[in-house]
Amino acid sequence: xxxxxxxxxxxxxxLARVVVQPLVDFGARAHxxxxxVTVKCFEDNSHIKTLSMQSGEGRVLVVDGGGSHRxxxxxxxxxxxxxxxxxAGVIIxxxxxxxxxxxxxxxxxxxxGTSPRKSVKREEGQVGLTVNIGGQLxxxxxxxxxxxxxxxxxxxxxxx
Ligand SMILES: O=C([O-])CC(=O)C(=O)O
Numbered sequence: 001x002x003x004x005x006x007x008x009x010x011x012x013x014x015l016a017r018v019v020v021q022p023l024v025d026f027g028a029r030a031h032x033x034x035x036x037v038t039v040k041c042f043e044d045n046s047h048i049k050t051l052s053m054q055s056g057e058g059r060v061l062v063v064d065g066g067g068s069h070r071x072x073x074x075x076x077x078x079x080x081x082x083x084x085x086x087x088a089g090v091i092i093x094x095x096x097x098x099x100x101x102x103x104x105x106x107x108x109x110x111x112x113g114t115s116p117r118k119s120v121k122r123e124e125g126q127v128g129l130t131v132n133i134g135g136q137l138x139x140x141x142x143x144x145x146x147x148x149x150x151x152x153x154x155x156x157x158x159x160x
Contacts, residue, residue, distance in 0.1 A: 003033060005152045008145055012154060019091075019151040021134030023110040026096055027079070030148040032089030032108035036062040038140045041125025045073040048090075049121065052078045056087030060108075060144040064131035065094025067112065071119040072097035074109070083107040091144065091151060093133045108146055 009016045037059050039047050048063060061082065065073045074090065076098035082090055089108030095115040096102060102109055130139040136153050138144070145152045 003145055003147075005145055005147050005149045008152050008154065015154060017136045017153040019134035019136050019153065021093065021151075022112070023091065023151065024113060025108070025110055025148070026099060026102045027089070027105050027107045027109035028103060029106055029108050031146065032060055033143065033145045034058045034060045034088040036060050036138055036140060036142045036144050036153075037127070038129055038131045038138060039063045039125060039127050040129050040131050041073070042066040043068050043071050043119050044122050044124040045078070045119045046121045046123045047125050047127050048073055049078055051127070052081035052085065052087070054085065056082060056085050058086060058088050060088050060146070061090040062131060062133065062138050062144060063090065063092040063094060064133050065092055068094050069113060069115055071095065071117040072115045073119055074111070075118065076101035076105075079105050079107065079109060089144075089146060091133070091146065110146060110151065
């Protein structure tokens with residue numbers, strides 16, 4: 001689908017809910033769109049790892065990592081799996097690592113920044129909860145549209 005977030009905001013007005021969060025592009029592409037799969041976790045990327053190995057079917061992984069800069073929730077191995085398994089992109093309210101390698105991958109990866117330390121894997125966190133990132137509630141299945149200008153959420157019914 002061809003879109004840009006500026007046009008979506010112009011067309012949909014307040015129904016285009018803009019994520020007000022300073023996210024940086026780390027993948028080789030900035031564009032992605034698709035239904036959200038939400039993860040809420042804190043310094044534990046177990047669920048992200050598990051989901052990355054499942055079929056993405058064009059969905060966007062939306063991770064509320066609590067804004068932590070103390071460790072990375074995604075690195076090159078998870079990102080390669082997301083790409084290989086058909087995820088459209090990943091948006092993380094948290095950090096990534098392996099920045100140089102991520103820049104080679106043809107998938108949208110947006111996050112707060114980098115940390116060289118990996119997170120723990122203790123199976124903590126939840127999948128499918130409504131998360132709050134950048135002042136927007138994002139529910140599992142909400143439509144995500146992201147590009148160089150930002151991330152926009154449009155609820156399923158209004159995006160038909
Ligand atoms: O496995 C992790 O915790 C993150 C990582 O380094 C990778 O995805 O390569």
